[in-house]
Amino acid sequence: MIQPLKLHEAALVAAHVATEAAAELLRFVREGASSDQFAFGEEVAGRLAEALFYAIDIEDSGDAADLLTDGEKATIANLRAALQPFIEGRAS
Template identity: 50%
Template sequence: MEHAFTPEEAAIVAASQASEATAELLRFIRQGAYSERAPFDVEVTGKLAEALKLSIDIEGDPAPDSILDDDERKLLTDLRDALVAFLEGWVG
């Protein structure tokens, strides 16, 4: 089930996810791997993927008259679709 965030709510969630991931990456730099089995204490990749997906959602579909060309618009759409599939598999 997908959440229906307002753009402001999506921005808060995206910033929170990106901040948590950033904090964990900084912790990793200072202290090293979290354990012998895992480098991180939190799901860094999943949090960054969600933050990126939400930021794409906030921007919305690029208009045909945007600065993006057709190939770039297609790449952005493909990236969002891949992030959705990744997150569904990650959380699912």
């Protein structure tokens, strides 16, 4: 189970993992594939997924969620629900 974070903690986690992923993407642009088997030396997609998961939580907690249609809210809730087992699997 993912432990709930305070908003500033969630923002820090999201920024940290997104920055790590961005750095690896930039390294790939400069240097190419990490090896013959792997494009990246770090897990880019997983880190971006984690950043997205926490960003959704942050946005969902504010007034911005009030501006979304019910359909958009449902889509975002489905995305978060799909990310949760992935994130939980990474944490274990």
